[in-house]
Amino acid sequence: MGSETKSSQAPGQLLGYSLQVTECLRQLLVASPGTTVSVEVFEDVGLISASDQKTAIQTKSSLTGNPIADRAVDFWKTLSNWVNAIKAGQLALDGTLFRIHVFAPKSGTIADSFAAAATDMAAEEAIAAAKNKLWGVPPKFPKKADVAESLRPYLETFFTAAKATQVQIVTHFTLSFGSGLSRLDLEQLLANKWAPEEMLDHVLDKCLGWVKSQVDSALEKEQPAAITVDAFNREIGAFISKLRFQNILNDFAGDPSQAEVELHKLKIYVRQLELIETEEDEILAAINSYLRAAVNRTEWAKVDLCGKTVLTNMKSRCAHSGKILRNNMTWITRQKPKRNEGNVYWLNA
Numbered sequence: 001m002g003s004e005t006k007s008s009q010a011p012g013q014l015l016g017y018s019l020q021v022t023e024c025l026r027q028l029l030v031a032s033p034g035t036t037v038s039v040e041v042f043e044d045v046g047l048i049s050a051s052d053q054k055t056a057i058q059t060k061s062s063l064t065g066n067p068i069a070d071r072a073v074d075f076w077k078t079l080s081n082w083v084n085a086i087k088a089g090q091l092a093l094d095g096t097l098f099r100i101h102v103f104a105p106k107s108g109t110i111a112d113s114f115a116a117a118a119t120d121m122a123a124e125e126a127i128a129a130a131k132n133k134l135w136g137v138p139p140k141f142p143k144k145a146d147v148a149e150s151l152r153p154y155l156e157t158f159f160t161a162a163k164a165t166q167v168q169i170v171t172h173f174t175l176s177f178g179s180g181l182s183r184l185d186l187e188q189l190l191a192n193k194w195a196p197e198e199m200l201d202h203v204l205d206k207c208l209g210w211v212k213s214q215v216d217s218a219l220e221k222e223q224p225a226a227i228t229v230d231a232f233n234r235e236i237g238a239f240i241s242k243l244r245f246q247n248i249l250n251d252f253a254g255d256p257s258q259a260e261v262e263l264h265k266l267k268i269y270v271r272q273l274e275l276i277e278t279e280e281d282e283i284l285a286a287i288n289s290y291l292r293a294a295v296n297r298t299e300w301a302k303v304d305l306c307g308k309t310v311l312t313n314m315k316s317r318c319a320h321s322g323k324i325l326r327n328n329m330t331w332i333t334r335q336k337p338k339r340n341e342g343n344v345y346w347l348n349a
Contacts, residue, residue, distance in 0.1 A: 019059050019061055019103055019182065020039050020040070020044050020045055020059050021039065021208070021211055021212050021215060022103075022182050022186070022208075023044070023045045023057065023059045023101055024037050024038075024039050024045050024211055024215065024227070025186060025207055025208060025211045026185070026186060026189065027045060027047060027057070028207075028211065028227060028229055028232045029186070029189045029190060029193055029207075030189060031047060031049075031229050032049065032050065032229065033050070033229050033230055033233070034049065034050030034228075034229065034230065035047055035048065035049050035050060035228070035229045036048045036226050036227070036228050036229070037226065037227050037228075037229065037232075038224060038225055038226040038227075039215050039225040039226075040219075040225060041224045041225065041226060042054065042056060042085070042090055042091065043056035043057055043058060044057060044058050044059045045057040045059060045101075053095055053096075053097065054091065054092070054095070054096045054097070055096070055097040055098075055099060056082065056085075056091060056096060056097070056098050056099070057099045057100075057101055058078045058081075058099070058100045058101070059101050059103070060074055060100060060101065060102045060103070061103055062102050062103060062104045062106055062180075066106045066107075066108065067100070067102060067106065068100060068102060068106050068107070068108040068111035068175065069106075069108045069111075070108050070109055070110045070111075070130075070133065070134070071134070071148070071151060072108065073148075073150050073151050073154065075100070075108065075110075075111055076151060076154035076155055076158060077154045078100060079154070079157075079158045079169065080153070080154040080157040080158050082098055082169055083157050083158055083161045083165055083166075083169070084157065086165055086168075086169075087165075093164065093165060093168050094168070096172065097172050097174070098169055098172050098173045098174070099173070099174045099175070099176060100173075100174075100175055100176075101175075101176045101177070101178070102175070102176075102177050102178070103177075103178040103180065103182055104177065104178060104179070104180035105177045105179070105180070106177065109133075110126075110129075110130045110133070111175060112175070113126040113129065113130070114126050114127075114130075114170045114173050115173055115174050115175045117170050117171060117173075118171065119171065120167050120171060122171075123166070123167045123170035123171045124163075124167060126170060127159075127166055127167070127170060131159055134147060134155060135147070135155070135159065183204070186204055186207070186208075187200050187204060190203060190204055190207070194236065194237075194240060199240065199243055202243055203236065203239065203240060203243070206236065206239050207236055210232075210235055210236070211227065211232075214227050215227075260291055265283075265287070267290075269286070269290070270283060270286070270287065273286060
C-alpha cells in the first residue's frame, strides 16, 4: 500500500473526532461535581450541570483554516444547527449556553462581536452588523446573491430565524481556545487539579484512555456517551493513590558517595551486621538501601507523594512487624547461638 492518505480531508476529520474526546476530558477536569459530560449526545460535547443547565459545545480543530472567520462555513453551520435544535425541541431556548471551542487561538470579527454581546440590545446590533456585512443593507440585501453556495443555506437559516431565537443564541454564546497543543493544555489543567509534575504523563495517559474507553463502550452498546464528573474524579483519584503507594513512586536518590558509605560503617545497624558475620557486599547493599531510603522519603514528601501521616503510619507498621519478627525468631532459635539468631532474623527481614 502506498503512503497516500485516503482523502485530503482525512487528517482534519480524524483530528476533529479525536478532539471531541479531548474536549470531553478537559470539561471533566474543570466542571463542577454533579455535572455530566457527553459526547455526540445533543452536541459535539455537552454539559448538563447539577441544576440541569445545558451547555452545547462545538469543537473546531482549526487544522484546515479559521473556523470562526466571518465567512467560515463551520461557524455559520454551527449557528444554523443550534437554530434547528431549538426548533426541534432538542435544546431549550431559555437556559442553554452555546460555545465554540477552537483548539488553537483564532479570531473573527463577527464571532468576536457575538461572544461580546451580553445584552439583548448588544446582540441585536451585532446580528444587524453581521447581516449588513454578508447580505448588504436591508431591505434589498444587495450582497446576498454573491454569497458562496456552500455558505448560503446556513446564513438563510440563522438570519431568517425568529428574532428571539437569534438573540438568545448570541447573548448566551461564548468562544474558548486552546493553545494549539492539546496535550500541554491538559497537562496544565491536570497539574492544577491533582497530579504533581512527576506523575503527569502516567495520569494523563490514564485519563485519556479511560475517557475514550467509556465513550467507546457506550457507543458500542448504543447508549448515550456520558460521563459524570463524580465518576471521573473517583476513577482518577483512585489511580493517583495507586501511583503514590503501589510501587510506582519515583526513586529520586542517586548512588551514595564513598564518604557517606564510610561514615555509615560506624552506625549501629552496620556493627550488628558485622557481629553476625554478614558478607561485605551485603553490608554495602544495606548501607546503600538505608541512604537511598532517607533521600527518597525527603523528596517524596517535598512533592506531596507521601505526607507526614503516611510516613508516621509506615514507621509504626514497620516497628510492629519488626517486633513480631523478633519474637518469632527468638522462639525458632531459642536453642541456638545468638549469632545464628541474628542471621535468621537478617535473612527474614
